[in-house]
Structure formats: C-alpha cells, structure tokens
Amino acid sequence: MKYIALITGASSGIGREFVYAIDQSMDSIDEIWLxxxxxxxxxxxxxxxxxxxxxICGDLAGRITVNRIAAHLKNDKCRVRFLVNAAGYGILGDFDKGDRRDETGMCDINVRALTDLTHVCIPYMSKGSRIINLASSAAFVPQTGFSVYAATKAYVLSFSRSLNSELKVKGIYVTAVCPGPVRTEFFEIAEKNGSKTLSLKKIAMTTPQKVVKCALRDSYNKKEISVPTFIMKMFRIMCKVLPHKAIIAATSMIYK
Ligand SMILES: NC(=O)c1ccc[n+]([C@@H]2O[C@H](COP(=O)([O-])OP(=O)(O)OC[C@H]3O[C@@H](n4cnc5c(N)ncnc54)[C@H](OP(=O)(O)O)[C@@H]3O)[C@@H](O)[C@H]2O)c1
Known part of the structure; x- marks a missing residue:
C-alpha cells in the first residue's frame, strides 16, 4: 500500500506552495503526485x-488526464491522504466580449475537472484523509467583470461544504479555501484581455505561503472554510449581512 498526496496546479503559485508545505510537514506519505x-x-x-x-503532465480540460490518474491509483494500490485541487484560472472582462473557449474553459478546469478528480479519489481515501479545494473570496458574491470565474468558485464553495458534510462519517474532511488576491501568475492570465484588477483589491494582496499555512491549519482543524486574511474575513461578513444587490451595484460602479 502506497500513501500519497495528489496536488493539481503544482507548477505554480498556490498549488506549488502546497507541494512544498506538504513535502516539509508530512512524513506519513510515501509519494507526492504533481x-x-x-x-x-x-x-x-x-x-x-x-x-x-x-x-503527471497533462491538460485537465479534457477527461484524459483524470483517467490516467485513475489508472495510476488503481495499479499502484494507493491510499490518498491529501487531495489538493488548486488548478484553475480566471479571466477578467465582460462575458459577452470574452473568448468563448476561455469562458467555458473556466467551467472545465475550476468546476468539472475538480469534481471529476474528487470523485475518482474518494474510493482511495480513508479515515484521516483530507480534500482541499481552491475556491476564492469571489465565491461570496457575484462579481461584475468576473462573472464566470465567481460563479465557478461559488460552485466550489457549495460543493465542498456539502461534500464535507457527506464524508464526515467516514472521517474524511473537506476544506474550501477562499483567499482574496494572492501574489501569483494568476493575474497575468486574468488580465490578458486588458481588463485590470481593481487597485482596491490589490491592496488586500497576500502571499501563497500565508494562504497555504492557514489552509493546512484549518484542514487539520476540520474547518470547512479557510479564509486567510483579516480583510477577506471582513468581506465575508459584509457579504452575509448586506444585500447582494447593493454590493453588486457598488462593485459595478467601480468596475465601469
Ligand atoms: N491568485 C489569486 O489571487 C487567487 C485568489 C483566489 C483563488 N485562487 C485560486 O487558486 C488556484 C491557484 O491559482 P494561483 O493563484 O496559484 O494561479 P497560478 O499561479 O496561475 O496557478 C494555476 C495553476 O493551475 C494549473 N492549470 C491551469 N490550467 C490548467 C489546465 N488546463 N490543466 C492543468 N493544469 C492547469 C497551472 O499549471 P500549468 O499552466 O502548468 O498547466 C498552474 O499550476 C486557482 O484555482 C485560483 O482560481 C487564486
């Protein structure tokens, strides 16, 4: 039996930081799959x-890469101790002006691949296994100019919370990570069509190290949501108490 940690998005940013942190802190696993x-x-x-x-080098937009992972898990008689779904991207700009493939690609990676890989891994998990899904603070309220991305992250948050409730009885815990802006290559892709992230948002920028440290701590403590910074914790409370219509109206005015 081989105990593994499986991390998507391992080539950059938050996913890569999860790799380094798990490598340093987890002696109970035999292999890390990147x-x-x-x-x-x-x-x-x-x-x-x-x-x-x-x-495992492959595009998660189709099913081939996840099928390959499924085959490896079966052939190697693995136990998955950690699944981190960090692969994902966002594109800023008006939906109707965006590229059709870019817009639907966010659904393919952020939603479908994450769901598919989670489904494939659960049979290889047992008591003490953990799933960490990268959602975003964009999941808390719809975002003008980031509509598909925010919707995909709302899915990740909702899916993770209900899955956590379903898997608790098996001793498997799911944590949705909801950072605000994080200093990674994410923005190079997000801003590729010329739309810029609000400078207001960039003030709240944090590091992948901080996000990962907080996420691992929250995952060990069986928390279903991990929000790494004070500003984003406040933003979450604001999204709970204020009418979303008002928040959307305010953010659309800044966006325009
Ligand atoms: N940075 C932020 O401000 C922020 C805030 C909240 C949430 N998040 C979320 O955090 C996660 C990680 O983002 P990041 O900030 O670390 O961005 P990043 O540095 O751009 O990393 C994205 C990762 O996803 C992988 N990826 C993208 N498309 C893929 C595909 N089609 N197939 C396989 N892998 C793919 C990339 O690898 P390859 O290019 O090598 O395939 C890369 O490793 C994302 O889900 C993002 O939505 C980011």
Missing part, C-alpha cells in the same frame, strides 16, 4: 522535494 501541463516546471519543483514524486 499535476499540471508544464513539465519543465513540475520537474523543477520535484527536484526540490524530500519525497518521491510522480509527475
């Missing part, structure tokens, strides 16, 4: 690790 498209990046990450690794 999933992303950029092979050279995954090899670089792998060289820095104490643990054995398996590099």
């Amino acid at each position: 999933v992303a498209r950029r092979k050279d990046r995954l090899e670089e990450v792998s060289q820095r690790l104490r643990h054995h690794t398996r590099i």
Whole structure:
C-alpha cells in the first residue's frame, strides 16, 4: 500500500506552495503526485522535494488526464491522504466580449475537472484523509467583470461544504479555501484581455505561503472554510449581512 498526496496546479503559485508545505510537514506519505501541463516546471519543483514524486503532465480540460490518474491509483494500490485541487484560472472582462473557449474553459478546469478528480479519489481515501479545494473570496458574491470565474468558485464553495458534510462519517474532511488576491501568475492570465484588477483589491494582496499555512491549519482543524486574511474575513461578513444587490451595484460602479 502506497500513501500519497495528489496536488493539481503544482507548477505554480498556490498549488506549488502546497507541494512544498506538504513535502516539509508530512512524513506519513510515501509519494507526492504533481499535476499540471508544464513539465519543465513540475520537474523543477520535484527536484526540490524530500519525497518521491510522480509527475503527471497533462491538460485537465479534457477527461484524459483524470483517467490516467485513475489508472495510476488503481495499479499502484494507493491510499490518498491529501487531495489538493488548486488548478484553475480566471479571466477578467465582460462575458459577452470574452473568448468563448476561455469562458467555458473556466467551467472545465475550476468546476468539472475538480469534481471529476474528487470523485475518482474518494474510493482511495480513508479515515484521516483530507480534500482541499481552491475556491476564492469571489465565491461570496457575484462579481461584475468576473462573472464566470465567481460563479465557478461559488460552485466550489457549495460543493465542498456539502461534500464535507457527506464524508464526515467516514472521517474524511473537506476544506474550501477562499483567499482574496494572492501574489501569483494568476493575474497575468486574468488580465490578458486588458481588463485590470481593481487597485482596491490589490491592496488586500497576500502571499501563497500565508494562504497555504492557514489552509493546512484549518484542514487539520476540520474547518470547512479557510479564509486567510483579516480583510477577506471582513468581506465575508459584509457579504452575509448586506444585500447582494447593493454590493453588486457598488462593485459595478467601480468596475465601469
Ligand atoms: N491568485 C489569486 O489571487 C487567487 C485568489 C483566489 C483563488 N485562487 C485560486 O487558486 C488556484 C491557484 O491559482 P494561483 O493563484 O496559484 O494561479 P497560478 O499561479 O496561475 O496557478 C494555476 C495553476 O493551475 C494549473 N492549470 C491551469 N490550467 C490548467 C489546465 N488546463 N490543466 C492543468 N493544469 C492547469 C497551472 O499549471 P500549468 O499552466 O502548468 O498547466 C498552474 O499550476 C486557482 O484555482 C485560483 O482560481 C487564486
């Protein structure tokens, strides 16, 4: 029996930081599996690790990569101790002006691939296993100019919370991570069509290290939601108490 941690989005940003943190802190696993498209990046990450690794280089937009992971899990008789679904992207701008493939691609990666991989991994999990899903503070309220992205993250938050409730009886816990802006390559892709992130949002920027430290602590403490910074905790409360119509109207005015 081989105990593994499986991390998507392992070539960059928050996913890569999860790899480093799990590599340093978890002696109870035999291998870390790294999933992303950029092979050279995954090899670089792998060289820095104490643990054995398996590099799974592939696009999560189709089903092929998840099918390959399913086959590896079966053939290697694995137990998944940690699944981190960090692969994802967002594109800023008006939906009707955006590229059709970019817009639907967010649903493919942020939603479908995350759901598919989770479904594939659960049979290989047992008491003490953890699932960490990267949602976002964009999940708390619809976002003008980021409509598909915010909707995909609302799905991740909702899915993670109900799955956590379903899996608790098996001793498996799910945590949805909801950071505000994090300093990663995310914004290079998000701003590629010329729309810029609000400078107000960028004031709240945090680091992937802080997000991951908080997420791992919250996951160990069996929390269903992890919000890493004070500002975003306040934003979450605001989204609970104020009418969403008012928040959407206010953010649309700034957006325009
Ligand atoms: N940065 C933020 O401000 C922020 C805030 C809240 C939530 N998040 C969420 O956190 C997660 C990680 O984002 P990040 O900030 O770390 O961004 P990032 O640095 O751009 O990393 C994104 C990762 O996803 C992988 N990925 C993207 N498309 C893929 C595909 N089609 N197939 C396989 N892998 C794919 C990328 O790898 P390859 O390109 O090598 O395939 C990369 O490793 C995302 O789900 C994001 O929505 C980010």
